[in-house]
Amino acid sequence: MMSEFKPILAIVIPCFNEELCLNTTIDRLLEILHDLSAKNKISEKSYLYLVDDGSTDKTWEIISGYHEQNPAVKGAKFIRNFGNQKALIAGYEGVRDIGCDCAVSIDADLQQDEFSIETFVDKFRDGADIVSGIRNSRDTDTLFKKTTAVMFYKLMYILGAKIPMNHSDFRLVSKRALDIMEMYPEKYLFLRGFFNDVGLKTAYVHFDVKPRMAGESKFNLVKLMGLALNGITSFSVVPLRIVSVLGFIMAFVSFVIGAETVFEKIFFHNTPNGWATNIILLCFFGGIQICCLGIIGEYVGQVYREVKARPRYIKETELK
Numbered sequence: 108m109m110s111e112f113k114p115i116l117a118i119v120i121p122c123f124n125e126e127l128c129l130n131t132t133i134d135r136l137l138e139i140l141h142d143l144s145a146k147n148k149i150s151e152k153s154y155l156y157l158v159d160d161g162s163t164d165k166t167w168e169i170i171s172g173y174h175e176q177n178p179a180v181k182g183a184k185f186i187r188n189f190g191n192q193k194a195l196i197a198g199y200e201g202v203r204d205i206g207c208d209c210a211v212s213i214d215a216d217l218q219q220d221e222f223s224i225e226t227f228v229d230k231f232r233d234g235a236d237i238v239s240g241i242r243n244s245r246d247t248d249t250l251f252k253k254t255t256a257v258m259f260y261k262l263m264y265i266l267g268a269k270i271p272m273n274h275s276d277f278r279l280v281s282k283r284a285l286d287i288m289e290m291y292p293e294k295y296l297f298l299r300g301f302f303n304d305v306g307l308k309t310a311y312v313h314f315d316v317k318p319r320m321a322g323e324s325k326f327n328l329v330k331l332m333g334l335a336l337n338g339i340t341s342f343s344v345v346p347l348r349i350v351s352v353l354g355f356i357m358a359f360v361s362f363v364i365g366a367e368t369v370f371e372k373i374f375f376h377n378t379p380n381g382w383a384t385n386i387i388l389l390c391f392f393g394g395i396q397i398c399c400l401g402i403i404g405e406y407v408g409q410v411y412r413e414v415k416a417r418p419r420y421i422k423e424t425e426l427k
């Protein structure tokens with residue numbers, strides 16, 4: 108146990124139209140920093156770093172208001188909405204530039220248990236480079252979100268990207284992990300996959316999920332599907348292999364059917380009136396082909412987005 112070591116902790120908070128939550132969130136997190144620093148667990152130079160992901164409400168006014176009162180509240184504002192993953196990446200990169208020994212990311216609605224941050228820090232001081240928050244239950248989620256999330260993690264597991272079930276973006280990462288993140292130039296970095304895949308010493312902390320403090324979820328089905336597809340296409344090529352294997356199987360099956368048809372034609376001269384067979388085969392193979400094209404298309408899309416190498420995000424202002 109490195110009891111002498113008082114790391115500088117940066118708390119990264121992505122915010123998109125969170126004016127209803129933000130005052131309480133900032134107050135509570137500042138209190139946590141104060142507490143941990145009083146217990147000599149973190150440096151008094153620790154701070155919050157809020158990333159305003161192109162909010163259209165008073166989010167940025169609240170952040171800059173706090174910053175004027177207290178320099179421990181820092182932040183950056185995007186010129187438009189780039190999405191939660193980009194806001195998190197910007198947060199990690201921002202605190203790496205400003206300087207910190209470890210960074211914790213937490214949602215602006217404080218759905219994750221902010222008191223677990225102390226356990227995160229303990230595990231970090233014990234030598235973990237990554238401390239991952241695992242949700243205890245999904246009681247606060249809708250049935251739809253619960254089922255789709257479970258399906259996603261199962262699918263990811265089958266496809267070889269072994270992200271623990273109910274993994275979340277509530278985690279602590281060391282400066283070392285942040286330095287390694289910089290070596291991953293991919294624009295659509297899937298953070299959950301990356302921090303799990305990178306091979307640093309990882310500890311897990313279970314936490315309870317609370318209902319959202321105020322306001323509405325900023326995620327919709329399209330955003331969630333985008334996140335899931337990005338997770339799959341950036342961490343596994345197994346779907347492409349499945350397409351190839353399926354192609355082989357289909358070719359073999361059509362060869363057998365073809366041979367059988369020719370055989371019947373030559374030896375029995377009774378070409379059957381197989382209308383239903385025709386339609387079924389047509390639809391079956393047509394469906395599979397379009398499905399495979401879609402899978403390949405997802406990867407082509409990923410290549411297309413990466414090859415353009417557009418910036419991950421653009422900051423309008425930053426308060427350091």
Ligand code: UDP
Nearest residue numbers: 121122123160190191194214215324325326
């Ligand atoms: N968020 C963001 N950009 C977005 C959507 C969400 O920065 O485009 C932030 C949001 O402000 C919150 C976190 O990401 O801090 C998680 O979002 P939310 O709580 O709405 O998602 P849920 O908990 O419903 O999955």
Ligand code: MG
Nearest residue numbers: 214216218319
């Ligand atoms: Mg939430």
